[in-house]
Amino acid sequence: MSSSKQLHLTAFMRPVSLHTGAWRYPGAYPDANFNLKHLKSFIQALEAAKFDAFFMADHLAVLNMPVEALKRSHTVTSFEPFTLLSALSQVTERIGLAATASTTYDEPYHIARRFASLDHLSEGRAAWNIVTTGNPESSKNFGLDEHVQHSERYKRAREFYDVVTGLWDSFADDAFVRDPESGIYVDPEKIHTLNHKGDDLKVKGPLNIARPVQGWPVIVQAGQSEPGRQLAAETAEVVFCSPRDLEASKLLYDDIKGRTKAAGRNPDHIKILPAAMVLISDSVEEAQQKRLKLDSLVHYDSAISSLSISLGTDASKFDPDGPLPPEEALPATNASHTSRASVIKLAETEGLTVRQLAGRYGGYAGLAFVGTAETVADEMEQWLEEGASDGFTVTLPFLPEGLDAVTQKLVPELQRRGLFRKEYEGTTLREHLGLPRPGNRFFEKEVSNAVNGGSRTLAMNGKRDLDVDDDLPEVKKRKAQS
Structure with missing residues (x-):
């Protein structure tokens, strides 16, 4: 089987393995989830293998389980994602840095600042995984006795997204003059005050940080419920999902891509990356025994x-x-x-x-590819060819052995087949994923957006979709400088 398509691969790394027994596996690092030295080596190995991104989930409460179970869980202590990714941004150069942040138990101004900062610190490698928070225990850490209702969480999330992206557009890309002779640091005509007043949120703005390098950090969405799928279609550029098998993933893929088109967006600008635990060994039987x-x-x-x-x-x-x-x-x-x-x-x-x-x-009850580098590459190629995914969010069975097997055995096999890059071609996460840089809704009067092979023009009214081709002056300047 040969393909002109290429896989996108991100690595799910918080916790470093979703499998409850991972920390007990022979040869595994028991403290892998909370050891900066180990985490540095993991992300550098993934970058050497040319992974698109290092992806961190988050928990706003200790998982709601009895103490007899909690005492056996390696999730009980983990680094806060922004703190860790900011540190890891300084020991890497190309790999994307994706962090989960809740729209239910945080404020849009906080989220906008943190991701804008991470995007600048990493020179354009940040991504925001939008979640509404499923753990009911989280509410009790934020002054509430009961978890916010499912429908209300998604309603707030949709408005939250509009506010965060609006705050990212607070400054024009060329707003900062920084002219010592005139004494002018920033052009006030190129600052926009959001003044958002909605059903759930009220935010004045502007954001007190320059527009992110990528325009907006990449938007990731995790959730497969009806409102989750619709939120993905309207907002996401990467979908982190968990279908059980090939056929279920095809249905999900077609549904989300169809909704994306119906929302007036280019379906090629949303990447579906199902979570899959990947366990590689020298024979299928040996992998199954592991x-x-x-x-x-x-x-x-x-x-x-x-x-x-x-x-x-x-x-x-x-x-x-x-x-x-x-x-x-x-x-x-x-x-x-x-x-x-x-x-x-x-x-x-x-x-x-x-x-x-x-x-x-x-x-671990989710999708798993267990076998040799060749058999797992066969399965991944089939999913790509049959329109079930655009790649995978790889979860690891145990570390470091499981990570080494993926980066040193599976990735070379995918590269040999022409299914995965041998080198990064760009410097930003958007470039790795083949995503355009969003135009600024407040400072660019019109933006061309290719949809379904055609073209349409959008007035900058604060509505999505603002995907643009790489022909804007600030994009050309940035590319020339890099």
């Missing part, structure tokens, strides 16, 4: 707790050796609807007991 060993390291206390989190209800009260109760018998939840639906579907499809479901969810 997976079994890894799964065996998950204690039942952790397993049943993880299942409870995914269901949004206490699963320990169910008969361990009986089937999962039908959906209509499960208590209502205000946690992630997508996670619950995945559990129910898996239970029905494979006829698993509660104990078996817990074992799966206690380790």
Whole structure:
């Protein structure tokens, strides 16, 4: 199978492995999730392998699990994403730096400042993963007794996105004169005060930091519910998702790309990157044995707790050796609807007991490619060719061995097939992903945007989509300087 397409690969690195048993695997670094020296070596290995980005999730509370499970979890301590990525930006040069930030439990001015700063510190490599926060325990750390309702979280997220991107456009790209002779530092005609007053947010502006190098940091969206898909179609440039298999991913891919087109955006300007745990060994049998060993390291206390989190209800009260109760018998939840639906579907499809479901969810229940570099490359190529994804968000089974296998065995095989870059061609994350630089809605009267092979012109009215070709003066200047 040969392809003219190329894969995009990001690495999901907070926690450094999603598998509960990762820190206990023989040869693994038990403190990998909270050791700066190790994290530096991980990101530098990924950059040497030419990965698009290093992607960090975030938790605003200790995971809501019983203490018997919590004491076995390597997620209990992790670096705050912006602090860590700012440090890692100084020991890397090209790899993108993606951080999760909540629209439910933070303010748009904070988010706009942090990402603009990270984009400047990294010279154009930042990305914002928009989340509405699924963990109900988070609310209790922000003055609330109850989690904000699912529909309200997404409503706020949509307005939040408009405010953050509006703040990023506070300054024209050429606003800063910095002329010692005249004493003029900034042209006041090229500063825009947002004065946003909406249903959920009120923000004056302007942002007190220059426009990001990329115009806007890359927008990532994680969520597969109905409102999540629509939010992605209207705002996202990368979608982090978790389909269970090839066919499910095709349906998701077509749905989001179709919604993107309906929203008046170019579907090529949104990359669908499903999460996939990748475990590479010298034979398929050996890889499978490593997976079994890894799964065996998950204690039942952790397993049943993880299942409870995914269901949004206490699963320990169910008969361990009986089937999962039908959906209509499960208590209502205000946690992630997508996670619950995945559990129910898996239970029905494979006829698993509660104990078996817990074992799966206690380790890692998502999409996994387990095999040799050649067999995994075959699967990835199939997904790309059949329109199931534009690449993958790679999760690692254990570190450092799992990372070394991906970077030293899988990546060279993908490069040999022409499916993955051998060198970075650009300097910014947008350039790695083939995404245009957004025009400034307040200081560029008209922006051309290619949609479906055609062209249309948008007035700068603060509405998305503001994708532009690389023919703007400030873009040409930046490219010439680099």
